[in-house]
Amino acid sequence: MSLLQRVKNFVRSKSIHVAYVDVGSCNGCDIEVLACLSPRYDIEQYGIYVHNNPREADILLVIGAFTPGWEEKLRSVWEKIPDPKAAIAIGNCPISGCVFNRPHSLIDPPVAKHIPISAQVPGCPPRPTEILSAVLAVAPVVFKDYEVKKR
Amino acid sequence: MALSLTYYLKEFFRLEWLQKFLFVRTVPLVTPPYFRNFPELTGKTCTHHLFCMMACPAPGAIDVIRTPEGWQPRIHLGHCIRCGLCVEACPNGVLTSGRILETMFYDNTALSFSFRIDVDTDRCMGCGNCAVACPVNKLIDAQMSFGGRASTDDLLLKVSEGKCQVLHVEKCTGCKTCEHHCPNEAISVARLLEAVHAPEEEL
Known part of the structure; x- marks a missing residue:
C-alpha cells in the first residue's frame, strides 16, 4: 500500500462528512440525529461533521419510510454524493416501514430498494449512541483503500 | 495584572494540558443496562x-x-x-x-388479556364452522360433528336452535380462528387488554 493511500485512509477515518435526508419519517429519528450534535454526544470530537449538503458528504443518513414524493429525488440525492460514499438507514422505517407498514399505506419500504444501504440502525427511534457508533463503524470499513478497490 | 496574565497563558503550554486538548476524546456513551432495549x-x-x-x-x-x-x-x-x-x-x-x-x-401490576365473543344473530346462519374450527372445542370434544352440534355443554361455542351460542367465554384464547372461518362475518372476537393493579391470583 502506498504512503499516499495510507494518508488517505487516515484522513478519511478522521473526517467524516454527513448529510441526512428525511424521506417521510415521524421526526423521532430526526431528533435523535440532531441530539448527536448536542454537547452530550458531541459527534464533532470524532471528526463527524453535519453539513447537510450531498455535494460534500461522505455518508448519507436516510431517515423515514419511503413516501411516493421521494421516488426520483432520493436517487438523485445519492448520485450527487462524491465517491467514496455510504448510506446508513436510521431507524426501523427505512428498514421495514415499522408501524406505518400497514395495508393501504402509501409508503414503499425498504429504502434499500432505491439506493444501496451499507448499514442499518434498528430502533424506533435508535439512540444517539447507536447512530454514532454505526457511523464510526461503517466509515473506516467502507472508505478504506477506496482507490485500490476501485481498480 | 501582567503576572496573572502570564500565569494564565502559561497554563496553555503545559504538556499535560496540550495532550488533553489535542488527543483526548470521550468514548461513545454506553447504554445503561436499565434502559429498555430489545427484549x-x-x-x-x-x-x-x-x-x-x-x-x-x-x-x-x-x-x-x-x-x-x-x-x-x-x-x-x-x-x-x-x-x-x-x-x-x-x-x-x-x-x-x-x-x-x-x-x-x-x-404489583400486570397486563391482563380478556376476550369477548360477539355473535351477530342476524347474520349467523348456524353453519357451525366456528364451533368445528375452534381449537378449544377440539380439546374438549374431539368428536364434534359437522354442523357444530354436540351433546356436552362444556364447550366454548356450540350451535343450538340454528344459531351459534357462546357458552363459556372464559375458555377463549383469543386466536380468532372462528372469525377467519365464518363465511358470513357474523362472529367477532374482541381482545381486551387492560392494565391491572394487584392481579387477583396474588391477592
Missing part, C-alpha cells in the same frame, strides 16, 4: 399463549416459533419499537427488557 429471553418456559404477539403494536416485530427446546419468542430487529408491551403481557416472564419485570414485581 431478550430469560430462559423461562414459553406456554404459547401468544399474548406477546397480541399486545405488540408494530407489525411483524415478534413471532413465537417452535424450536427443539419448545416454543420461543423471536424479536425481529428493524420491526421492534422497544415499547416493552410483550414483556408486560407475557404471563410467564419469558422476555425481559430493562427494568420492566422488576417494576412490575414491585408495583
Whole structure:
C-alpha cells in the first residue's frame, strides 16, 4: 500500500462528512440525529461533521419510510454524493416501514430498494449512541483503500 | 495584572494540558443496562399463549416459533419499537427488557388479556364452522360433528336452535380462528387488554 493511500485512509477515518435526508419519517429519528450534535454526544470530537449538503458528504443518513414524493429525488440525492460514499438507514422505517407498514399505506419500504444501504440502525427511534457508533463503524470499513478497490 | 496574565497563558503550554486538548476524546456513551432495549429471553418456559404477539403494536416485530427446546419468542430487529408491551403481557416472564419485570414485581401490576365473543344473530346462519374450527372445542370434544352440534355443554361455542351460542367465554384464547372461518362475518372476537393493579391470583 502506498504512503499516499495510507494518508488517505487516515484522513478519511478522521473526517467524516454527513448529510441526512428525511424521506417521510415521524421526526423521532430526526431528533435523535440532531441530539448527536448536542454537547452530550458531541459527534464533532470524532471528526463527524453535519453539513447537510450531498455535494460534500461522505455518508448519507436516510431517515423515514419511503413516501411516493421521494421516488426520483432520493436517487438523485445519492448520485450527487462524491465517491467514496455510504448510506446508513436510521431507524426501523427505512428498514421495514415499522408501524406505518400497514395495508393501504402509501409508503414503499425498504429504502434499500432505491439506493444501496451499507448499514442499518434498528430502533424506533435508535439512540444517539447507536447512530454514532454505526457511523464510526461503517466509515473506516467502507472508505478504506477506496482507490485500490476501485481498480 | 501582567503576572496573572502570564500565569494564565502559561497554563496553555503545559504538556499535560496540550495532550488533553489535542488527543483526548470521550468514548461513545454506553447504554445503561436499565434502559429498555430489545427484549431478550430469560430462559423461562414459553406456554404459547401468544399474548406477546397480541399486545405488540408494530407489525411483524415478534413471532413465537417452535424450536427443539419448545416454543420461543423471536424479536425481529428493524420491526421492534422497544415499547416493552410483550414483556408486560407475557404471563410467564419469558422476555425481559430493562427494568420492566422488576417494576412490575414491585408495583404489583400486570397486563391482563380478556376476550369477548360477539355473535351477530342476524347474520349467523348456524353453519357451525366456528364451533368445528375452534381449537378449544377440539380439546374438549374431539368428536364434534359437522354442523357444530354436540351433546356436552362444556364447550366454548356450540350451535343450538340454528344459531351459534357462546357458552363459556372464559375458555377463549383469543386466536380468532372462528372469525377467519365464518363465511358470513357474523362472529367477532374482541381482545381486551387492560392494565391491572394487584392481579387477583396474588391477592
